[in-house]
Amino acid sequence: MSESGPAILVLEDGRVFHGRSFGATGETFGEAVFNTGMTGYQETLTDPSYHRQIVVMTAPHIGNTGVNDDDPESGRVWVAGYVVREPARITSNWRAERTLDEELRRQGVVGVSLTGTRALTRHLRDRGVMRAAISTTETDPLALLERVRQQPAMAGADLAAEVSTREPYEVMPPEGVPARFHVAAVDLGIKAMTPQRLAERGCRVTVLPASATTEDILALDPDGVFFSNGPGDPATADGPVAAMRGVLDAGRPLFGICFGNQILGRALDLGTYKLPFGHRGVNQPVIDTRSGRVAITSQNHGFAVDAPLDTPFDTPYGRAEVSHIGLNDRVVEGLRLLDRPAFSVQFHPEAAAGPHDAAELFDAFVDLMSAQPAPAAK
Ligand SMILES: N[C@@H](CCC(=O)O)C(=O)O
Numbered sequence: 001m002s003e004s005g006p007a008i009l010v011l012e013d014g015r016v017f018h019g020r021s022f023g024a025t026g027e028t029f030g031e032a033v034f035n036t037g038m039t040g041y042q043e044t045l046t047d048p049s050y051h052r053q054i055v056v057m058t059a060p061h062i063g064n065t066g067v068n069d070d071d072p073e074s075g076r077v078w079v080a081g082y083v084v085r086e087p088a089r090i091t092s093n094w095r096a097e098r099t100l101d102e103e104l105r106r107q108g109v110v111g112v113s114l115t116g117t118r119a120l121t122r123h124l125r126d127r128g129v130m131r132a133a134i135s136t137t138e139t140d141p142l143a144l145l146e147r148v149r150q151q152p153a154m155a156g157a158d159l160a161a162e163v164s165t166r167e168p169y170e171v172m173p174p175e176g177v178p179a180r181f182h183v184a185a186v187d188l189g190i191k192a193m194t195p196q197r198l199a200e201r202g203c204r205v206t207v208l209p210a211s212a213t214t215e216d217i218l219a220l221d222p223d224g225v226f227f228s229n230g231p232g233d234p235a236t237a238d239g240p241v242a243a244m245r246g247v248l249d250a251g252r253p254l255f256g257i258c259f260g261n262q263i264l265g266r267a268l269d270l271g272t273y274k275l276p277f278g279h280r281g282v283n284q285p286v287i288d289t290r291s292g293r294v295a296i297t298s299q300n301h302g303f304a305v306d307a308p309l310d311t312p313f314d315t316p317y318g319r320a321e322v323s324h325i326g327l328n329d330r331v332v333e334g335l336r337l338l339d340r341p342a343f344s345v346q347f348h349p350e351a352a353a354g355p356h357d358a359a360e361l362f363d364a365f366v367d368l369m370s371a372q373p374a375p376a377a378k
Pocket of ligand 1: 049228229230231232233234257258259260300301302303304
């Protein structure tokens with residue numbers, strides 16, 4: 001790694017951290033959030049749900065395995081900025097094609113290496129996530145602070161359309177796996193691994209833009225409909241909520257992940273709210289409220305659904321229940337409709353970097369589709 005110059009990170013409450021430039025030079029703004037994953041940095045960087053966020057890694061040494069062209073979750077790095085304690089000086093993995101520093105430079109992502117990532121994380125945990133900037137060009141923290149305070153907040157941000165595909169595309173099952181089902185997947189910021197997990201199970205997946213309406217979705221006559229993860233505040237996602245309501249009205253099997261869980265919450269007339277510092281990492285325990293089984297899950301969310309945890313409740317689509325609860329803070333981590341073939345989870349069963357405890361949820365979606373009356377010929 002080449003020698004790097006100074007960089008500063010300024011939080012909206014005025015706290016300043018001094019470090020060294022990492023990745024591209026320049027200035028960047030976003031919501032500072034922390035991720036506790038020890039692995040999967042490449043998947044994190046390329047997860048569209050991190051759009052407009054400056055991600056602080058709590059694992060102290062990042063970049064050891066470099067970057068390859070197989071693991072990205074999308075076509076680019078989406079994080080607005082990247083904060084690590086110590087970037088790896090040596091890349092050591094047979095799959096590596098570039099160093100992480102090179103990749104961040106190539107993609108113009110401004111980062112900073114700080115000794116104080118622990119202090120920064122504790123600050124965000126105690127005060128809540130907040131707007132921030134990283135700069136290698138501004139030496140006056142107060143001038144940068146002024147610009148941080150002019151940035152839009154994440155609450156109220158409508159971002160899915162900024163990361164979604166413009167055109168529909170298809171993901172086919174791998175060779176030798178027959179296509180038994182056709183799934184319409186609404187891309188609100190979809191991670192590449194999600195259609196793959198469905199395709200591996202015999203689904204042909206048509207990925208649709210975030211603007212897809214119920215009519216666009218049902219025009220495909222899909223066996224099932226999927227709503228993806230994605231960035232921004234679910235309270236702004238009126239279009240996807242309306243599209244999902246139409247799918248529920250049509251009685252099509254439905255599955256949602258992360259943003260998709262929040263959209264289902266809203267479709268059921270539940271509220272959503274911003275968590276103080278969110279859940280981002282690969283070791284988040286959730287309990288399945290029916291089986292009592294605990295899964296360790298991958299998560300990335302800053303908002304959550306507000307629903308009664310202990311009892312089924314009435315919705316415009318019949319009764320529903322909370323299917324999963326986060327064990328760290330009792331946040332809603334999943335919803336299940338009791339009178340329609342629909343469910344969603346706030347965590348990531350597809351998690352490419354693991355863990356895979358919850359991968360069976362894709363089988364549960366396939367089972368829902370199998371249980372439907374045979375569709376017309378496609
Ligand atoms: N943007 C939403 C959903 C995140 C996601 O789908 O990854 C949140 O932060 O809670």
